[in-house]
Amino acid sequence: MRSGRTALTVALLGVALSGCVGSGTSPNAQDDPGPAQIVERWTSCAEAAPHAGTMPIAPPAPGRSASPAPRGLASPAPQGSASPALDAPAVGRIDSAFTPVTAVLCGGEIRPRPGGGREQVATERRADEIGSLTAALRLPDQRADGEAVCTLDLLVPPWLALLDDRGRWLRPYLPADSCGKPRREVRAALDGLRLTTVDSRTVREIESAAAEAAGCGQRWADMVWVETTVGRPGPLAPGAVADAGPLRLCVYRVSPAEQGGVKPAGDFAYGGALPPDRQASVVRALATTRPATHCVIPASRFAVLRPMDGGGRESYVELDGCRRVMVVPPSGGPRLGQGDAALAALLGPV
Structure with missing residues (x-):
């Protein structure tokens, strides 16, 4: 007691x-x-x-x-x-x-x-x-x-x-x-x-041991779906994404019941610090995305990339469904581009 x-x-x-x-x-x-x-x-x-x-x-x-x-x-x-x-x-x-x-x-x-x-x-x-x-x-x-x-x-x-x-x-x-x-x-x-x-x-x-060890929240919202449903993100210009220090990868699974909702909630799947060589490949892929195609297929998995120091931009990647990419800079509105299976593969377990 x-x-x-x-x-x-x-x-x-x-x-x-x-x-x-x-x-x-x-x-x-x-x-x-x-x-x-x-x-x-x-x-x-x-x-x-x-x-x-x-x-x-x-x-x-x-x-x-x-x-x-x-x-x-x-x-x-x-x-x-x-x-x-x-x-x-x-x-x-x-x-x-x-x-x-x-x-x-x-x-x-x-x-x-x-x-x-x-x-x-x-x-x-x-x-x-x-x-x-x-x-x-x-x-x-x-x-x-x-x-x-x-x-x-x-x-x-x-x-x-x-x-x-x-x-x-x-x-x-x-x-x-x-x-x-x-x-x-x-x-x-x-x-x-x-x-x-x-x-x-x-x-x-509230938070699993795995999420705590990875430095990720237990639950996160699929902000690509949110922003493309209620807003109109601007285009992600080629070369707009630069390497800004070590990144943390957090990947979430969205249950069928949540998919397509107003603010789909994902549960932590895996994550951790991105290895430097893989981070370089991810940043190059983000910097060379083409304009996003029209698509309304909800993702069942998405990734969040954030600076390890907690500042700077956030990047979201749909790992299936439409496979879109959204970058949220420290100032200004979100920017949308088109990812692919190769980028999704780079965001596997660390």
């Missing part, structure tokens, strides 16, 4: 001031909730909140279909939204006849895998010293006074349950401040909990 002191996850979607001020009414559209529904017996996060900590935990990054989130991210559902569990108890105020003795937080985290790579894990964590939290949860909502300035950062509380000494439990309402976010007293109390992890289960692989 592990202990920790951090409970409240902060998802920073933007920290600039929103420019809006309080309107003189409650930040919540509904009235203050009534008493929380009390459930007779707690079982586990896996049963009470099966989706807490299991949902995708970050929006896709450019070029990728998925991207890992900061470690320790809890359930993505904001406080006040419906629980994903079937027949979930209603969130509400703590009844005076209910005396909480334990807090349970259902969430998740990204952690290294023993053999390499990373995985998403759903966790159940508990704290028994919850006097400050209980007091904070009994506070009223703060009303806007017309002077409050609210920021755009989004606070994402964990999926929280309180248990009494009989094993009964409820989901408490988190009192809001004048901007509709959990009050600072609630945040401080959650952050101050001494938590022990009592259960965890693997949800999904």
Whole structure:
């Protein structure tokens, strides 16, 4: 078991001031909730909140279909939204006849895998010293006074349950401040909990050991298909591609279900640093491509070539299907050319 002191996850979607001020009414559209529904017996996060900590935990990054989130991210559902569990108890105020003795937080985290790579894990964590939290949860909502300035950062509380000494439990309402976010007293109390992890289960692989060793993302989007479907890349002029230092090769497979979609997602197949002699041949092939022919056959495999230092241009090559080539320079729009089987052969396993 592990202990920790951090409970409240902060998802920073933007920290600039929103420019809006309080309107003189409650930040919540509904009235203050009534008493929380009390459930007779707690079982586990896996049963009470099966989706807490299991949902995708970050929006896709450019070029990728998925991207890992900061470690320790809890359930993505904001406080006040419906629980994903079937027949979930209603969130509400703590009844005076209910005396909480334990807090349970259902969430998740990204952690290294023993053999390499990373995985998403759903966790159940508990704290028994919850006097400050209980007091904070009994506070009223703060009303806007017309002077409050609210920021755009989004606070994402964990999926929280309180248990009494009989094993009964409820989901408490988190009192809001004048901007509709959990009050600072609630945040401080959650952050101050001494938590022990009592259960965890693997949800999904985020990054395989092979992808980590190759320096490639586990999933990537087929940007040749994306750009040629929703845009019109300019022509790739002969000689426009120059050798700019060591390159990393990452190759992805696109499942039949993804092929032809809006943003087809590929799963890592193989990759690594290109050997210098093969890189020279690849660069020559990219520099001598002819204009792309009209084609609408989705690729089942594509390659991404990126500088080992992480800067500079990206090059995409469809390894089957239309076999097109697209180069994305550091500035300016993407450029499209026509590849062939010989170029695809150069991009085999390293």
